[in-house]
Amino acid sequence: MSWAAPDDIFFSTSLAAYLDKKLLVLLRDGRKLMGLLRSFDQFANAVIEEAYERVIVGDLYCDIPLGLYIIRGENVVLIGELDIEKEELPAQMVQVSEAEIKRAQKAEKEEMLLKGLMRKRMEFLDLD
C-alpha cells in the first residue's frame, strides 16, 4: 500500500479521513462498537480508543465501556462516521443499565429459540 499524500485523504478509500473521529464499527457477529479511530492498516485492522459496545434490544439500549481495542479487520463489516449534529438513536429509545440489557438480551434469545422450536414442530404439517 503506497503512502497517501495529504490531499489523497479526501478522495481515496483509506481510513485516514476517519482518524481521531468518533465512529460506529459494525462487526460480523452483529456487535456495534463505538469509539475513536486511532490507527488502521491495509486489512482494515483498527485501533479504537475509548471503545464501548452499544447493545440494542427493541427500544432499550446500553453502552458498555470497553477501553482500548484492536479489531482484526476480517471481522469488520462497516465503519461509519457519526454526524455529531444528528441524534445517534431514534427518540423513543431508552437507555438502561448493563444488567437490564443483559436480561433483555437473554429474553430475546429465548424467544428466538422458542420460535425456532415451534417452527420445527410445525414443519411436519407440510402446509406450503
Add this chain to the structure above:
Amino acid sequence: MLFFSYFKDLVGQEVTVELKNDLAIRGTLHSVDQYLNIKLENTRVVDQDKFPHMLSVRNCFIRGSVVRYVQLPPDGVDVDLLHDAARREARGA
C-alpha cells in the same frame, strides 16, 4: 482489476450496497479500492427501523469482503462497454 476500473468510473453515482448481513445502504459512491472496499457519502439505510444505530451515520467505509450486491441505476451502466472489457480480460487471463 476489471471491476475496480468499472467502479472507479462509477464514482459520484447513487448506489445501494447490500451487505451479507442483509443491511442495505443507499449513498453516493465516493471511492473504491483494489479490494473493492467502498466508501459511501450521504448515506441512508434502506430499512431504517430495523437498524436504529445507523441513524446518524452519513458517511461510511464498507469492507469489500462483506458486500453481497451493489445495486446501480439501470442507465448508469454501459453494458456493451463492460461486455467488451470482460471479453478482453478473459482473452488476456
